[in-house]
Amino acid sequence: MDYVNEDVSARILLKHVLNTEHSVSPETNSASQAALHSSGSKIRRSARLGCKVVVLTPQEAIKQSMKKKLRESTYRTSLQMPPTKRRTISEGVRKMNSPAPATTSILCDDDITPRHLLRGILQTEPSTSLLIQDRPVRMEPEQPYANSSLLSNSSSTGLSELDLPDMTTTVNLGSTAKGLRRKRPRRSLNVNAFNRLLESGEDGGGGGEGSSATEDLSLLSSASPSSVTFSLKTPFVDPQTEKRAFKRNAPNRKKITIEEFDEALQNQQVAMSGDTELSDREDQRGLSETVQSQGLMLGLSDIVDPDITFDIITNKTALYAQPVETKSTFTTKDKDTIAAAPIKPEMGGMKDDEVRGQKDDEMELDDKDGEALMTDAGQREDSVRQEDFKSQTEEVAESQTEEEGADPQTEEEVADLQTEEDVVDPQTEEEVADPQTEDEEVADNQTEGEEVADPQTEEEEVADPQTEEVVADPQTEEEVVADPQTEEEEVADPHTEEEEVADPHTEEEEVADPHTEEEEVADPQTEEVADPQTEEEEVAEWKLRSSASNEVRFSRRDYQSEGGVRVTGGIAEGRGYKSLGTGLHPSETGSAGRRSGGDSADDWHSSPEVVASKSIHPQTEYIGSTPPFPQEDEMEGSIRTGNSPSNEEENAVPSLEMTGEPENKAPESSYLPTHPITARSPADHEEDWEDVEEEDSNQSEELSMKTPAFVREKRNALSVDPQNTPTVFKGLQPSVPVGAAAMRKPAAVRGKTSGTKKDLGLPKSYVTSVFKHFAKTKVSSDVYPVLKEIMERYFDRLADDLEVYAAHANRKTIEVEDVELLMRRQGFVTDSMPVNVLIEKYLPMESRKLLIPVATSGNYVIPKPRRK
Amino acid sequence: MLKRVPMSKLKSLIKKKAHIRIGTAADAMVELNVLLFLHSLAEEARTKAFEEKSATIKACHVKAVCKKLLKQARG
Numbered sequence: 001m002d003y004v005n006e007d008v009s010a011r012i013l014l015k016h017v018l019n020t021e022h023s024v025s026p027e028t029n030s031a032s033q034a035a036l037h038s039s040g041s042k043i044r045r046s047a048r049l050g051c052k053v054v055v056l057t058p059q060e061a062i063k064q065s066m067k068k069k070l071r072e073s074t075y076r077t078s079l080q081m082p083p084t085k086r087r088t089i090s091e092g093v094r095k096m097n098s099p100a101p102a103t104t105s106i107l108c109d110d111d112i113t114p115r116h117l118l119r120g121i122l123q124t125e126p127s128t129s130l131l132i133q134d135r136p137v138r139m140e141p142e143q144p145y146a147n148s149s150l151l152s153n154s155s156s157t158g159l160s161e162l163d164l165p166d167m168t169t170t171v172n173l174g175s176t177a178k179g180l181r182r183k184r185p186r187r188s189l190n191v192n193a194f195n196r197l198l199e200s201g202e203d204g205g206g207g208g209e210g211s212s213a214t215e216d217l218s219l220l221s222s223a224s225p226s227s228v229t230f231s232l233k234t235p236f237v238d239p240q241t242e243k244r245a246f247k248r249n250a251p252n253r254k255k256i257t258i259e260e261f262d263e264a265l266q267n268q269q270v271a272m273s274g275d276t277e278l279s280d281r282e283d284q285r286g287l288s289e290t291v292q293s294q295g296l297m298l299g300l301s302d303i304v305d306p307d308i309t310f311d312i313i314t315n316k317t318a319l320y321a322q323p324v325e326t327k328s329t330f331t332t333k334d335k336d337t338i339a340a341a342p343i344k345p346e347m348g349g350m351k352d353d354e355v356r357g358q359k360d361d362e363m364e365l366d367d368k369d370g371e372a373l374m375t376d377a378g379q380r381e382d383s384v385r386q387e388d389f390k391s392q393t394e395e396v397a398e399s400q401t402e403e404e405g406a407d408p409q410t411e412e413e414v415a416d417l418q419t420e421e422d423v424v425d426p427q428t429e430e431e432v433a434d435p436q437t438e439d440e441e442v443a444d445n446q447t448e449g450e451e452v453a454d455p456q457t458e459e460e461e462v463a464d465p466q467t468e469e470v471v472a473d474p475q476t477e478e479e480v481v482a483d484p485q486t487e488e489e490e491v492a493d494p495h496t497e498e499e500e501v502a503d504p505h506t507e508e509e510e511v512a513d514p515h516t517e518e519e520e521v522a523d524p525q526t527e528e529v530a531d532p533q534t535e536e537e538e539v540a541e542w543k544l545r546s547s548a549s550n551e552v553r554f555s556r557r558d559y560q561s562e563g564g565v566r567v568t569g570g571i572a573e574g575r576g577y578k579s580l581g582t583g584l585h586p587s588e589t590g591s592a593g594r595r596s597g598g599d600s601a602d603d604w605h606s607s608p609e610v611v612a613s614k615s616i617h618p619q620t621e622y623i624g625s626t627p628p629f630p631q632e633d634e635m636e637g638s639i640r641t642g643n644s645p646s647n648e649e650e651n652a653v654p655s656l657e658m659t660g661e662p663e664n665k666a667p668e669s670s671y672l673p674t675h676p677i678t679a680r681s682p683a684d685h686e687e688d689w690e691d692v693e694e695e696d697s698n699q700s701e702e703l704s705m706k707t708p709a710f711v712r713e714k715r716n717a718l719s720v721d722p723q724n725t726p727t728v729f730k731g732l733q734p735s736v737p738v739g740a741a742a743m744r745k746p747a748a749v750r751g752k753t754s755g756t757k758k759d760l761g762l763p764k765s766y767v768t769s770v771f772k773h774f775a776k777t778k779v780s781s782d783v784y785p786v787l788k789e790i791m792e793r794y795f796d797r798l799a800d801d802l803e804v805y806a807a808h809a810n811r812k813t814i815e816v817e818d819v820e821l822l823m824r825r826q827g828f829v830t831d832s833m834p835v836n837v838l839i840e841k842y843l844p845m846e847s848r849k850l851l852i853p854v855a856t857s858g859n860y861v862i863p864k865p866r867r868k
Numbered sequence: 869m870l871k872r873v874p875m876s877k878l879k880s881l882i883k884k885k886a887h888i889r890i891g892t893a894a895d896a897m898v899e900l901n902v903l904l905f906l907h908s909l910a911e912e913a914r915t916k917a918f919e920e921k922s923a924t925i926k927a928c929h930v931k932a933v934c935k936k937l938l939k940q941a942r943g
Binding site: 763767770771773774775776777778779780782783785786787790791793794795796797798799800802813814815816818819820822823826827828 | 877881882884885894897898900901902903904905906907908909910911913914917923924925926927930931934938940
């Protein structure tokens, strides 16, 4: 059968048709078009064809036959294809099928005469031909045969015949189509070609284009292979656009976006890094800034991170810097003193020149002391002290003009103000009086002060030079002694207000200083007695101050001690001052003060308290004079003494210091007193506090509150979590020395700490032992701090939860069931693990008895079962 | 267990934190709870130490474990 023949191709058929028929039937066109539009189902076509067969039976029949033949041919061709190519073939077949029907439809839809159809077919055939180019050739020759056969058949037979052959032809066509489908894979290429064609534009004939277009079109949708295909709805542009979209837009976009993005990212990073670095560098900014920078820098290099962390660290350190500052202040004080020394001499020189030439040395010393004091004070409260200093300087200037004695006083005051709050003006004045006779001493003091300053520890040195300077300033005579004394005094005298603030600071310094100073100072001077005393006082003051830094009371002490020191230096203030004061009166103000300080120190030995109290009075005079220092002529001891009482408070502190001083004076006791002095100082301070007016205490408290706030916190933290993270340890360090001082603190002070210590909770031994037992392996010791902290946190949470449970049960007491519920929620108690088992497992007998009723003899149950 | 923790201490601790009263027996229960917690903590720490191939439990082990455990034992 021709139909079955593979050779029968649409082409051949068409050729036959063309040859046979030349007419064109519009109906057929419409029918063909409809058929074309349709997916090309044979059924439809056949139906349509069937309908139209009536009109154009022969033509339609021919077309149908041709289509069928096409399909068959394609199918056959596909079948003929080696099995390996089946896939492609199948694809191609499918594709072919579509084109086959398309072709067939084309055949049908061809409005144009079969001739056009044939042409189209011919055109499309080669393009749609099988992969093998031979195919189309074969197809072509086949077609004519098919056509001829079809024609012949069709002519001979009726519709039915045609139908059958149609079917067959369709099958054939399908086969052919399948064969054609092989070209499908090519279609992609063809698509490109099609696009090109499309792009190139339609040509009238669109032969090649038509073929390609038809192919594509057939793929996309039914379309007439002929030029009409162009007219087909299939968007010509679509593939193009699609291609463009795929080819150009998407990849371009992606590339650009990626690249751009990267670039942008990098730029951002750079920008951000720059910004963040800047912010980091500032460091001073709060953590918030660093955090922000962090957020910005998230994507940034790690380089920034360390900065952040560094910033954080630095920021954090800032928190702790304060306590360290105290120490550092000490250290810095040394530097300051050293630095101040050169400066001071200038200042002093200025003043000295103005006031007195004799007291150049003193002035220098004073300057130094003042500087030292200033430095210390500055560290503590730069603003305050500076201001004071300034005021003092002014005052000093005034005083200078007034009297020579006033000069040293002013200087003292200046130094006092600078260093530690209120320097006892009267003291300084007294010291000033002394300086006259103690030029040498002054020199010695200077040296001593220097020596003292140098060798002493940072703290002490700082304190010493300050005190020394203070002492030196006020009195050339008593420079040696006065310096430390004056420093102390200055510390104590100048301002009650300042004292409070500076007290804790100065106290520390003084306390520290006196210690070392004592030893060192004791040697050099004839007035070593005075010096060591002052030094001791200073040391005591320093110690006191250091200790007080942590404690409010310390501030008071410093306050007092400072005053005491000053008193001793210039005027016997406070307890020890009494003798000093007395001594001062008879002797020159300056020297007298010192000596009296020494004497008073001796007295202090005996009864520091009493002496202090007594000395306070005379010292108060001095003290009282010191405040009004610039204004009054405190050269006179009386004045000072008069001031002293007013400065009792101040003196109280310095008195304590003074006790140290007098002791210092006594070479014998110079060494001893340091400790007992310091030891006593707290006690004295306590007493002094009692003696001291409440105002001062209050003030001192307030002031002390300020500075040691963080220290106190640290202390508390220490007590609470001694083994906490290193951050706490930082606090530990400064607190350690303080702790030592704290030891001497009154019980009341300790009470505070003890109260806070309670936070610790479980005893360490218990916790550690339990842990060890459970661990079954060795446990390092450094675990326990961590353990403690964990336990603490756990306890907090435990208590909270229990409280909530009890409240939930409308109870005010935590009961067993609360804890049981907690354990259940924690997962310790499960359905398979009842509480009692746990109790039995873990708890010792005593506890167990409480929980589990134990029946004992006599029908006595322990514990008594609760009745609900 | 090995050592008895003074009940008074426990009680005071709870009282301090809870601000409400605590019954007698509850003290023992709390102790039990503490023991259990410590036990689990020790176990976890031990496991972690083994991971680190260290026969001794070190602080770092415990620290690493504690957070997770505290969260778990939240109730």
